[in-house]
Amino acid sequence: MNKLLFIILLASGLWSQAQAQTARTFFNEALQEPYHLSVSDQKTTILVFPAPIASNGVDRGTGDILAKTVTGVDNVLKVKGAAPSFPQTNLTVITTNGKIYAFRVDYSANPDDRPIDMGKQQLQEAQAAFFKSRTLNDEQVEVVARSITKMTPFMTRPREKMFKMAAALDGIYTCEDVIFYRLSLRNSSPIDYDLDFLRFYVKDKKRIKRTAEQEKELQPLYVYKELDNRVPADGHGTIVIAFPKFTIADKKHFIMQFFEKGGDRHLQLKMEGNDIIQARQLKYKF
Numbered sequence: 001m002n003k004l005l006f007i008i009l010l011a012s013g014l015w016s017q018a019q020a021q022t023a024r025t026f027f028n029e030a031l032q033e034p035y036h037l038s039v040s041d042q043k044t045t046i047l048v049f050p051a052p053i054a055s056n057g058v059d060r061g062t063g064d065i066l067a068k069t070v071t072g073v074d075n076v077l078k079v080k081g082a083a084p085s086f087p088q089t090n091l092t093v094i095t096t097n098g099k100i101y102a103f104r105v106d107y108s109a110n111p112d113d114r115p116i117d118m119g120k121q122q123l124q125e126a127q128a129a130f131f132k133s134r135t136l137n138d139e140q141v142e143v144v145a146r147s148i149t150k151m152t153p154f155m156t157r158p159r160e161k162m163f164k165m166a167a168a169l170d171g172i173y174t175c176e177d178v179i180f181y182r183l184s185l186r187n188s189s190p191i192d193y194d195l196d197f198l199r200f201y202v203k204d205k206k207r208i209k210r211t212a213e214q215e216k217e218l219q220p221l222y223v224y225k226e227l228d229n230r231v232p233a234d235g236h237g238t239i240v241i242a243f244p245k246f247t248i249a250d251k252k253h254f255i256m257q258f259f260e261k262g263g264d265r266h267l268q269l270k271m272e273g274n275d276i277i278q279a280r281q282l283k284y285k286f
Contacts, residue, residue, distance in 0.1 A: 032100065034090065035121075038108035039065060041081035045111060049075045050119030050216065051095040061089035065105055081107055119216060135176040138222070144175050144284060145224040145240040148182050155278065158269045164189035165231075167258055167267040170238070172279035178221060179245045179279060183269070184238055185231045185258070193231040196261035198223065200241070203253050218243060218254075229261075248273045 039045050052074035058067050064086035070076040091103040153170035170182040187193045200218040220241050227237040258267040
């Protein structure tokens with residue numbers, strides 16, 4: 001073999017080996033774990049995203065799956081198999097707020113046909129992570145909530161009245177990584193008020209056109225009701241609700257809703273970011 005050619009080949013091999021040895025790999029923390037999605041050619045799977053899907057924001061790994069947005073509703077995607085069976089593929093969806101959703105797609109003859117709300121999925125994931133890492137345990141959260149009922153209220157708004165029922169925000173407190181809302185319900189009517197359920201969510205102040213889902217529902221860590229679920233006639237009750245600590249932007253509202261069982265005296269409190277940052281810090285030695 002020509003000596004010059006041998007040297008060139010040797011140098012080329014050493015260079016390739018050096019490249020292979022110095023090639024960088026991705027850290028596990030940088031890799032987004034995909035969701036597993038089962039679809040069939042006989043059922044349509046509905047994915048609901050918390051923000052509109054970006055233009056050209058849907059990418060299918062292969063043509064074995066069909067993915068189509070819904071006309072007039074920019075945050076809903078319909079997914080279906082294109083054939084009775086197909087090998088595993090993937091689906092990527094990018095929304096207008098810059099979020100990327102990755103799915104590993106498999107064929108299933110009988111997949112779950114319930115719509116999948118990705119906003120609620122992410123909320124549950126965030127709460128699960130919070131429960132794992134939070135500094136206050138369940139018993140401590142309850143102790144703080146009960147102690148807040150004995151404190152002097154320092155807020156008078158927001159408030160709402162309806163048919164001699166009134167709801168008001170009395171105070172906001174933080175302890176470690178938990179935020180507590182103290183609320184009062186006053187019944188000035190001769191009819192008991194039976195509370196059916198509570199609902200909490202964050203919502204944009206301005207409506208985004210052609211978007212079906214604009215609300216981010218929040219699940220409390222703990223709810224303390226001084227009088228259980230009943231506010232007696234001409235009576236008053238205090239409620240303390242604990243959440244993972246959070247704030248909101250000026251363009252959003254935090255909304256609390258109270259629904260009456262067997263009646264229409266439904267009340268709503270609407271808070272802004274400036275209300276939340278008035279929270280008072282509490283310190284306990286457990």
